[in-house]
Amino acid sequence: MIAEGEILDVVEKVVDWSPADQTEALLFVSDSALTRFANSAIHQNVAERDIKLSIRVVVGKKIGGASTNNIGDESIKEALSTAIAIAKNSTEDPDFRSLPEKMPLTELDSFIPATAGYSPEDRARAVLKMIEAASAKGLTTAGSHSTGVFAVGLANSLGVRAVSKLTLANLSTIAMSKNSSGYAGFFSKGVREIDLELVAKIATDKALKSQNPVGLEPGVYTVILEADAVADMLSTLAFMGLGALSVQEGRSFMCGKIGQSIVGENITILDDALSPETIGFPFDFEGVPKQRVTLIENGVAKNVVYDSYTAAKEGRKSTGHALPHPNIYGPLPTNLFLRGGKSSLKEMIASTKRGILVTRFHYTNVEDPMKTIFTGMTRDGTFLIEDGEIKRGIKNLRFTQSIQEALKNVEILSCETFLKSTFLGTCRVPAMKIGKFSFTGATEF
Amino acid sequence: MKDLINLGLNHANILGATYADVRIVRTTAESISLKNGRVEEISSASDFGFGVRVLANGAWGFASSFRLGEKGVEDTTALAVQIAKASALAKTKDVFLAPVELVQASYRMPFSIDPFKVSLEKKLDLLAKAEEILRRNKGVKISQASMNIFRRNQVFASSEGSYIEQEITHCGAGIAATAIKEGDIQVRSFPNSHGGQFGAGGYELIESLKLMENAERIAEEAVALLSAKDCPSTTTTIILDSSQVALQVHESLGHPAELDRVMGAEISLAGGSFLTPDKLNKFKYGSEIVNIIADATIQGGLGTFGYDDEGVPAQRMELVKDGIFVGYLTSRETAPLLNRRSNGCMRADGWSRIPLIRMTNINLESGKPTLEEMISDTDEGIYMETNKSWSIDDKRLNFQFATEMAREIKRGKLGALIKNANYTGMTPTFWGSCDAIADENHWQIWGIPNCGKGEPVQIAHVGHGASPARFKNVRVGVRK
16 A cells, blocks of 8 residues: 555645646545355455546646556656646636635544455455354355555645545345345444444344245335435435535525425434544545535535535535546535434334335436435345334335435434445435335335 | 566466466546536546456455556465465355367457547537537526547456457447426437447547437427426336337346356345246247347447457357347356356456456347337337436346336327336336337447446446337336
């Protein structure tokens, strides 16, 4: 792994060498490994060391970008000259103001040496525990176990200098019988925080409890979503409309709604990379310090997140949510929180006359971003609840549901929250009971 | 280069590997996108590195690095062998690879106009003109035009003695108009959604797309959709345009026919497959007119290449014949499970990832009628065009797709515009209801440059040839 000092040397070199009016250099460094298992054996096992130097230059109001994974001097000079040539051949962007100026940064302690030093043998031993736990119950297992060190360094010609590194560890396991499956996962910066026995127990319990599932007619049901399903739903909502670009382009469900009640009073959503309860870099990919942003508070639309470009359009300051250049998505919240309640999953189940318990969703996709309608399937542990008890496993169902409508009907939130890794970053979320959730189809298993 | 490759292969052997291959890959890419009259992105990317895949103690290990030098190769190879030996701690049997002909070859994908040598000014001019036409329609709130160019130069060498150099060039472009009014958002794209149409070849492909010629129509359609009626919630006959048929083939046959997925290798991410080996040569996948071919040799497809990433030559094979499921996409590891040799479908997303079984060009063969005859032969139904959203269960059975635009079919004629159209079904029932596939004049290879699979996730470029097709008794208009 390249040292943090060396990372800064590279990005400073780019800025020093650039003749452009403004220049930004962003260096990603990663050293990661992933062990995959299926049919109760390791079948894929990989390690990857990579870097990516991404350069953004500004010539007048013209912008160009180039990237390379070779940080030799000649390669840097070539990428820089490519970026400048692109900028000169581009057209002016009248809305562009400036790259960000230097601001004080917070340091985060997100690097765990035990994760960085985790070996292929360590991963194999952890996987063996998943296999043995499943085998002891007559089940097979599949999943993945990954660890990695990720560093980001950034410099721009206005004096921004930022560098940070973190570690990530993930374990996902699915225990399977002939006609059922159960999922459990744990995501953390510290690999030793993963409770292997607990993860294996949750997955095997779900697989055993959901054996011989019965079909259930699609329809509107009370649903209890465990944290993985809630995280999927929340990150989809955020991608659809909690970034400033989607609002400025008029395609967000937040358009014209700031200050208005848009979901239930028990829903508060925020983004906070600096919280010790999540994992993130302390600055965004323009070097702006990340801010805690309350997006929805007690059901009322409050804010969206900004990068320097979208902030300048409204005469505001960036909230520190820029994605790496080039970026067509605009700023997005990548460390989401949905505030928990006072209850527990057990109490949710006990309070339910008839409903469905969902472990997680599968293959969700957006059908209407303004009405926040998404569709997807349940997977790896879907249960019928009757008279306050889990009665039995049911075959997986398809839902087609407005997320906003679902969040208007949340009846109970668990006090315990769980950190989940999603396509957008991280989400810390509770389990939730929703009074009405629309299941529109069913499958055979 | 050959010295470093030999160093890696020899080092793997010394450390105890019984098989090794090395891939050195350079990728160059260029992306241009315009939105609402301004340049949203122009960027150039270059990426170079190598990966070493080994078998040691009967199990797989893989390591990759951007540091291609003697020390980098030795360290990375040693890590790959260490990983393989760790894999062996949790193996149930030794990996066996199907034999393969040893090859010394080079393959270069042909093109007429090198897209990397066309000036940025010319590319911007093409996109700007098309995007400006979209913007002329005042009902269009977001106008977009984009272009992506991609080249991969790769060397593959194995400890068995194969040495293959390949160069692949892909490019594509598209436009999209978004109309928004009072909480309603409608998008029309051309030639396809999700970035447009992609293919193997040079800039001549982009010039053939006729973006400018179609921009005015696309803008009008996006705006017209705002006042269209919603898709009715009913069960009816649908006719899908060829790009939507292509995605239907992708999700409901391409992925489930990947034999590594069938054997459980993808359970941890996107799931398994309903096409279990007991179904081979027996299972009625679709109606008798459904014939689907995997063809990595066809000109112009994103799934076209000379050799796969195990050194197996590109091939053409049947997957569905007269409606019966007859073939899988395989690799050297999975093919022996069916007593077969690999049919050459292993591809990796660059140097840093292992090869997985990936679709090549999975093509639905054309039928007899023209599209016009199919419509005139439909008393009542809905014509759906251009994908908006896709979702399928983790065995590839229950699916739901939404399209950007639809039209009523009444008494054999296309009628009123329909918005928010979607359809859902179960894969074998759906393909079993296919009663017409349009002729070869409507057949087109569509490029999908964003097919995700594996952990860490890999993105593959794959192709699908398809004509419009008609399906009976399909549930449409699924609402919350």
